[in-house]
Every structure is written in structure tokens, then in C-alpha cells.
Amino acid sequence: MPVRAVLFDVGDTLWHAAGAPPPAEFRRRAAERAAAFLRARGLPAADPAALARACWDAIEAAMRAARAGDLIEPDYPRVAADAAAALGVPLDRAAAAEFLDAIYVSGAEGGKVAYPDARPTLKALRERGFRLGIVTNRAFGGERFRADLREAGLDIDWDVIAVSVEVGYLKPHPSLFRAALDALGLAPAEAVMVGNSLAEDIAGAQRLGMPAAWKRSAADADGVVPDFTFDRVSELLDWSLLAEAARVR
């Protein structure tokens, strides 16, 4: 079965945090936005910085627990609402969702930049006839993520973007990969996965029957053997599976 699509992880595969500000700067920006949000709502909060921090820590803890557990995406607005309630700030779930959106620190602000050869490689793959998609674990989806892609120069008119928080499952859960495959109308063997996590990207894809290419990183799983290993994104163009598929097209 020829390969028709290439699915990509994003973090440390297509972009990375090159000039990330120190954590204190992240917290300062989030605190500033939290204060503005609460002021605009006339909500009582003695310490907006503590509220932003508590919500952020709570959603990170929830994501860590889900990654180590059932791989079902937590209800982040609910998690944030509970964290706010513990500080005596009444936010219902909808307001908590808006609060999280308000304190978001964008990819560009966080120093996220695409690897220099990422966009040219995506274009070259498209010229070979492959459809291109994203399969990513992240707590912020929607316009936030699309804007981050644009700002990083990775807005290439993707054929599918499967974000864990939108689909409800985290990689390596098969449902996130399936969401992308279903949107493309492809069987697992007709797509390959590219990512830097052996546990999430490589093992997750292979379990479904998708070949997977690993962008060499600190190994996060034992006994996982990628179908292809590379250091620079452009090396993907040398993967026999992708050259092969271009020829049968």
C-alpha cells in the first residue's frame, strides 16, 4: 500500500523553543493578563498572579496525570475553575475557559521558532504529492494553535490538524492518530508519522500499523525501534518510503 500522507508532531519536531524567556517572564505575562481579565469582569481576586499560577499549575498537573494514565484529555476549564474556587475566586466553567484563553502566552512570545528546513521540507513533500497533517498533544487548540503555526511560518494549508484537546485523547492513544487518518480517509499503512518522542509518536503510530520516523531526541521509551531516524527535518526526503510513494503516484 503506497504512502499517501505524512503526519507530523510539532514540538521539537517542526519547531522548538529557541529563545524562550525565563519562567519568571512567562509568569509575569500571565499575571498581567490575569489582572486585566479580572478587572474587566469586576471579579474579586486579591492576587491575580497567584490565580494565574494556580490555574496553570493545575492544568499542567492534570495533563501530566492524563499522560501517565488513561490518555483522555482532561477538561481544562473545569480544572481551572476548581483551582480558582480553591483560592476563593468564583469562575464558572465558561469563565474559566475564557480566563485560560486570556492568560495564554503565545508560541512566538515563548520563543518558538520553526527549524529552518521545516517549511522547505514540507513544501518538497507536498510537491511529491503527499498530503500533510499534524498530530499533536496540546492543551490549547483552536485559533491559538493556528496563530502559533502562522507566526512560526508553519501555515502550509495542512490537510488535517488533529489536536489532543480538540479530539479528546492524547498521543499515544490510537484515537488521536485515527482522527487524523479518518479525516484523510486513509488506512494506517497509507500514512507515516514523524515525531521526536519514541513513546508518544513512534510507538503510538507503529501500534496502529503506521511506519514512523524519529527525530533523534532524548529517548523516552525502551525497546521502540523507529522505521527511520534522522537529525535534520530535510533528511526525511531521503526516507525510502517517501521517495517510493512519490514514484507510484
Ligand SMILES: [Mg+2]
Ligand atoms: Mg514533540
